[in-house]
Amino acid sequence: MVKAGIGLAGLGFMARVHSRALNGIPEAKIVAAWSKFPEEHVKFDEFSKKLGFEIGTYYTNIEKMLEDPGVDAVICAIPSRFAEPIANEIIRAGKPALIECPPSDTPEGIDRMEKFAKERGVKLMPGHCYRFAPCFKKSKELVDKDEIGAPLFVHFREFVPAESLARQWAPGSWIWDKDKGGPIPTMTVFCMDMARWLLNSEPVSLYATVKWQELPQLGTLGYTVSNVIKFENDVTWVNEFSGNVAPSVGPSMKMEIFGENGNAVMVDGPERVILHTEKKGVKREWSFDITRPERWGHKPQDEHFIRSVVLGHEEPIVRLQDAKKALKMSLAILESSKTNRVIQFDQF
Numbered sequence: 001m002v003k004a005g006i007g008l009a010g011l012g013f014m015a016r017v018h019s020r021a022l023n024g025i026p027e028a029k030i031v032a033a034w035s036k037f038p039e040e041h042v043k044f045d046e047f048s049k050k051l052g053f054e055i056g057t058y059y060t061n062i063e064k065m066l067e068d069p070g071v072d073a074v075i076c077a078i079p080s081r082f083a084e085p086i087a088n089e090i091i092r093a094g095k096p097a098l099i100e101c102p103p104s105d106t107p108e109g110i111d112r113m114e115k116f117a118k119e120r121g122v123k124l125m126p127g128h129c130y131r132f133a134p135c136f137k138k139s140k141e142l143v144d145k146d147e148i149g150a151p152l153f154v155h156f157r158e159f160v161p162a163e164s165l166a167r168q169w170a171p172g173s174w175i176w177d178k179d180k181g182g183p184i185p186t187m188t189v190f191c192m193d194m195a196r197w198l199l200n201s202e203p204v205s206l207y208a209t210v211k212w213q214e215l216p217q218l219g220t221l222g223y224t225v226s227n228v229i230k231f232e233n234d235v236t237w238v239n240e241f242s243g244n245v246a247p248s249v250g251p252s253m254k255m256e257i258f259g260e261n262g263n264a265v266m267v268d269g270p271e272r273v274i275l276h277t278e279k280k281g282v283k284r285e286w287s288f289d290i291t292r293p294e295r296w297g298h299k300p301q302d303e304h305f306i307r308s309v310v311l312g313h314e315e316p317i318v319r320l321q322d323a324k325k326a327l328k329m330s331l332a333i334l335e336s337s338k339t340n341r342v343i344q345f346d347q348f
């Protein structure tokens, strides 16, 4: 079997998520890792050994890692506003890469990255994991099979306890910078991409409110986002995101898609999808017995990255332009809430 040698760029939260995923993919092997902070090498080494694998070589110099002949491809998990120079190094070295999302903090940054990659003939895939999560794939399959007729209305919510986010990102992390949008781009962009993909339609307009809460006991920031998106196919998609709920609130994610024939698809956490049909009391249900790296789509996403971008067996189903559109929608949340205006997506 052809094994793809993977180099990790960045050794934070998402590098761990990808490592758990890659650890279960026979075609992949993590052979090298880069972080400019040696203390992150030590922590990551402890983590990987607990998981039962060892990274070949740790680098503090990205160019050196990219010169490593064992590195066939890179997974880049660097905060969006610092990712472009790292992505440029990866492109210069001619290595295919999965770039975590958002790949840049501006749509223009994503265009520049795409242009440079095209000039150098390097394939990049953005990390939009929700497209690969079993619960969302099933929902799209049911919508595409016309089980609910034309979709009319979608309600999506993702509520995360503040303590979980504080464990993920310590006080002082890049993500708690409110002037740069705090966690909102990162915590909304995956749903935005999923909405376009699931509905097969582009957004027309978006209105949002955001409430912020300082959380001095944790040194982090709470957020509550409500937003309404109108799509070209006349679907209204309503989102609620919170980073400050009690852990007992229940499944962090729920989605309900209502169709014109009265049927509805309901996602009750990542493990369960229900199809409610018009006949009284009739419903069909799917339960997914999935491991942690499969739950939000990371493992199937990384498998797809290896098969498509690295080994060239198929075309990637998600591209940098999709990441740019999802970022525009997440940035529109921030703009709409600041200006109290509806944002029109004229040139999407």
Ligand SMILES: NC(=O)c1ccc[n+]([C@@H]2O[C@H](COP(=O)([O-])OP(=O)(O)OC[C@H]3O[C@@H](n4cnc5c(N)ncnc54)[C@H](O)[C@@H]3O)[C@@H](O)[C@H]2O)c1
Binding pocket: 010, 011, 012, 013, 014, 015, 035, 036, 037, 040, 077, 078, 079, 080, 082, 100, 101, 102, 103, 127, 129, 168, 169, 173, 174, 186, 296
């Ligand atoms: N797909 C998902 O489910 C998901 C979830 C969370 C975050 N993300 C995305 O993953 C990316 C990384 O997030 P994370 O949670 O791993 O962050 P993190 O803070 O946990 O780790 C970031 C890594 O980047 C390095 N880094 C930070 N600033 C740097 C700089 N200026 N130059 C070079 N290296 C730098 C850090 O040392 C660390 O190794 C972000 O784009 C984020 O939006 C994706």
